[in-house]
Amino acid sequence: GAGVSQTPSNKVTEKGKYVELRCDPISGHTALYWYRQSLGQGPEFLIYFQGTGAADDSGLPNDRFFAVRPEGSVSTLKIQRTERGDSAVYLCASSFFGGNEQFFGPGTRLTVL
Amino acid sequence: DQQVKQNSPSLSVQEGRISILNCDYTNSMFDYFLWYKKYPAEGPTFLISISSIKDKNEDGRFTVFLNKSAKHLSLHIVPSQPGDSAVYFCAASRPGGSQGNLIFGKGTKLSVKP
Numbered sequence: 001g002a003g004v005s006q007t008p009s010n011k012v013t014e015k016g017k018y019v020e021l022r023c024d025p026i027s028g029h030t031a032l033y034w035y036r037q038s039l040g041q042g043p044e045f046l047i048y049f050q051g052t053g054a055a056d057d058s059g060l061p062n063d064r065f066f067a068v069r070p071e072g073s074v075s076t077l078k079i080q081r082t083e084r085g086d087s088a089v090y091l092c093a094s095s096f097f098g099g100n101e102q103f104f105g106p107g108t109r110l111t112v113l
Numbered sequence: 114d115q116q117v118k119q120n121s122p123s124l125s126v127q128e129g130r131i132s133i134l135n136c137d138y139t140n141s142m143f144d145y146f147l148w149y150k151k152y153p154a155e156g157p158t159f160l161i162s163i164s165s166i167k168d169k170n171e172d173g174r175f176t177v178f179l180n181k182s183a184k185h186l187s188l189h190i191v192p193s194q195p196g197d198s199a200v201y202f203c204a205a206s207r208p209g210g211s212q213g214n215l216i217f218g219k220g221t222k223l224s225v226k227p
Contacts, residue, residue: 004156033214042117042202042217043157056214091156100145100206102215104156 002026004105006092012111013082021077021108025094032075033102034067035091043091049075050097082112116140117205119218126225132190134221136203139184143205147215148177148188151200160201161188193225 005024013019025032031050035043045059049069057067064082069075079086089109093102118137126132136146144165149157163170163177163186170177176189190197200222204215 006156035214035217040219042119042204042219043215045214045216048214059214093156101147101159101162103159104149106154106156 004092004094004103006090006105006108008108009106010109010111012113014113015082015084017082017112019079019082019110021079021090021110023075023077023092023094023105025073025075025092026103028096029094029103030072030097031095031099031102032069033093033095034075034077035093035104037089037091037107039088046077046090079110082110084112086110087112114139115218116143117203117216117218119201119203119221121221122219123222123224126193126223128195128225128227129192132188132193132197132223132225134188134190134201134203134223136186136188136218137184138186138205140205140207140216141181141184142207143216145206146177146179146186147204147206148175149202149204149217150197151202151220157202190223193223195225195227198223198225 007022034046037043048056051072064080067077089107091107093104095102147162148160151157179186200220202220203218
């Protein structure tokens, strides 16, 4: 079966622009997570969905960041008015409900010029 | 303040020898621990995990040891192979598993030399 997929793999944008990053989780996984990984750091939690609802969005750094999962499968992370400090690899992961292991996608490398 | 710490940014080991990667944590509420392996330009890949009710879990060449009193865990790889060269992340989970997020260390880059 297919793993977690993320598109695009790379995104270069200019400061102030709006970007959308997409995640397609493993089929049947009800839990979906977004993380952000900066250079030299481990992944840092952003937001967690259980089904369609955001169960925990405490990791979103500010209100420029928003994520949706309208049908409980694909999720989109949206960043408004991008800043250079938003440059990072954005990772998506999914798991079964109650499962401890999260399975990661390859990530989207976002570069804000 | 980091709740999960991997104090060695890098480790170099000869092929065939044992690799030991260490991880310390500060939050005694963590009840599940995981190790992930990451190659460049790929997402982290789950490697092995351990529940806080155990002190050892083994899977082939990989063994994870947990010392709750010291809030310390370690990953042993034996024998090490060149294909094991990657960045290894330790992660901890709060009670509820996937009902919460994972908290990662900064990673240790392992180089296994032929």
